[in-house]
Amino acid sequence: MNEINKPKVLIVDDMKENVELMGAYLAVEPYEVISAYGGYEALQRVKEEKPDIILLDVMMPEINGYEVCKILKEDPETQFIPVLMLTSLSELEDRIKGIDIGADDFLTKPINRPELKTRVKSLLRVKYLHDRLVSDRDSLEVKNRVQSILTSIIPILLQSVSNEEKKVVINQMTGMVEKTLFDLYHFEDREMDLAYAGNVCAEIMNQIGGTFSSTMGENEKFWVVRGTKCPWKGEEARKNPILCTLTRKIFSNITLKVDPTCSLEARKTIGNRNDCCEFIIKAA
Numbered sequence: 001m002n003e004i005n006k007p008k009v010l011i012v013d014d015m016k017e018n019v020e021l022m023g024a025y026l027a028v029e030p031y032e033v034i035s036a037y038g039g040y041e042a043l044q045r046v047k048e049e050k051p052d053i054i055l056l057d058v059m060m061p062e063i064n065g066y067e068v069c070k071i072l073k074e075d076p077e078t079q080f081i082p083v084l085m086l087t088s089l090s091e092l093e094d095r096i097k098g099i100d101i102g103a104d105d106f107l108t109k110p111i112n113r114p115e116l117k118t119r120v121k122s123l124l125r126v127k128y129l130h131d132r133l134v135s136d137r138d139s140l141e142v143k144n145r146v147q148s149i150l151t152s153i154i155p156i157l158l159q160s161v162s163n164e165e166k167k168v169v170i171n172q173m174t175g176m177v178e179k180t181l182f183d184l185y186h187f188e189d190r191e192m193d194l195a196y197a198g199n200v201c202a203e204i205m206n207q208i209g210g211t212f213s214s215t216m217g218e219n220e221k222f223w224v225v226r227g228t229k230c231p232w233k234g235e236e237a238r239k240n241p242i243l244c245t246l247t248r249k250i251f252s253n254i255t256l257k258v259d260p261t262c263s264l265e266a267r268k269t270i271g272n273r274n275d276c277c278e279f280i281i282k283a284a
Contacts, residue, residue, distance in 0.1 A: 006030050006031055006032040007030075007031050007032070007052040007053065007124050007127075008031070008032045008034055008049055008050070008051040008052050008053075009026060009031045009032070009033050009034065009051060009052070009053050009054075009055065009120065010034045010035070010036060010042065010045055010046065010049065010051035010053070010054045010055065011023060011033060011034070011035050011036070011055045012035075012036045012037075012038075012039070012041075012042040012054060012055065012056045012057055012060075012065070012068070013037070013055075013057040013060070013086065014037055014038050014057065014060045014061060015057075016037065018057070018086075019035045019037065021111070022055060022086075022111060022116065023035065025111070025113045025116055025117065026116070026117070026120065029117065029120075029121075031120075034049050034051060038060055038061070038062060038063070039060050039062060039063030039064065039065070039067065039068040040062060040063060042054070042056070042068055043068060043071060043072075046072065046078055046081070051081060052081070052082075052124060052127055053081065053082045053083075053084065053120060053123050053124055053127060054072070054081055054082070054083045054084065055084050055086055055107075055120075056068060056069060056083050056084065056085055056086060056103075057085075057086045057087070058085055058086065058087040058088075058089060058094075058098075059087070059088065059089075065085055065086075065087075066097060066098065066101055069083050069085065069098065069101050069102060069103050070101040070102070072102075073101060073102030079102070080127070080130055081127070082104040082105070082123035082124070082126065082127050083102070083103050083104050083105075084103075084104060084105045084106070084107060084119055084120065084123060085098050085103045085105070085106045085107070086106075086107050086109060086111065087106060087107075087108060087109065088108070088109045089108075104123055104126075105119055105122075105123060107119060192257050192258040192259075193258060194216075194222070194223040194258060194262070194281055194283060195214070195216065195223060196258075197223070197254050197255055197257065197258045197262075197281055198214035198215075198223035198224070198225050198281055199214045200254055201214065201225045201250075201251045201254055201255075201279070201281075202214040202225050202227075204250065204254075205227055205231050205247070208231045209229075209231040210227050210229050210230060210231035211227060211228050211229035212225060212226065212227040212228075212229075212277070213225075213226055213227075214226075217280070221282065221283045222280050222281060222282045222283065223280070223281040224278065224279070224280060224281075225251065225277075225278070225279040225280075225281065226276055226277065226278050226279075227270070227276060227277035227278075228276050228277075230270040230271070230277065231247075232244075232247075232271075238270075238271050238272075238273060243271060244266070244269045244270075244271040244272070244277075247269075247277070248264065248266050248279070251264050251279055251281075252264045255281050258281075259283070259284060261284035262281065262282060262283055262284060263281075263282045263284075264279060264280070264281055264282075265279065265280040265282065266278075266279050267279070267280060
């Protein structure tokens with residue numbers, strides 16, 4: 001979940017009127033409401049929609065809310081999605097049972113509108129903070145992994161070795177960096193476009209110490225990646241232009257994930273004593 005996209009709220013109840021009522025209660029909020037009318041349908045909707053919170057009725061036929069919650073909380077892919085259990089049961093043991101399987105909160109029917117809105121907002125806030133922590137952790141992990149690769153291989157590039165040997169090292173290095181990026185960004189799970197490719201290129205350079213940004217050109221047929229601080233340290237890049245070649249190679253590999261016919265043009269590099277780095281990602 002992020003602050004730009006509407007949080008997705010999945011409402012699960014086998015009674016259509018209950019789903020519609022809770023949907024109406026939440027309609028005035030900036031949410032995207034999704035519905036499911038049974039436990040098995042709910043599990044399928046979670047896979048398809050990846051909701052940010054689930055409002056889950058306890059008493060349903062075939063598979064009840066406790067069983068659905070247990071399945072979700074045991075799956076690493078869904079265990080951190082907040083589950084708000086909706087129940088007509090008020091006995092303490094019923095709530096303890098829900099807590100034991102990982103339910104995050106409870107609401108007793110009939111649903112009170114202000115209470116529903118408050119509980120949903122509170123759980124979404126927790127989810128947002130969790131997602132931020134995961135994102136920060138992943139960013140730190142990829143930075144550490146990339147820096148580890150650089151630390152071990154860049155000294156070889158700075159040695160007096162032949163250009164052919166340097167090409168081999170660069171290919172090995174970009175391959176390792178590319179694998180690290182695939183692990184973090186999951187390119188195969190989304191449709192790539194110029195904007196996303198540009199943002200990823202800039203983010204990579206920022207994570208290893210540069211100051212880069214990504215903006216759209218005069219039309220949507222090209223994207224500009226511009227850097228004002230070199231991650232390789234300007235003087236090192238000027239002494240060893242092969243470091244700029246490494247940047248170009250990484251950017252080029254990402255660009256090709258958009259479309260094999262896309263191209264990358266390096267207009268400026270700090271290593272060539274320009275005032276900034278400027279790369280253009282062009283559509284076919």
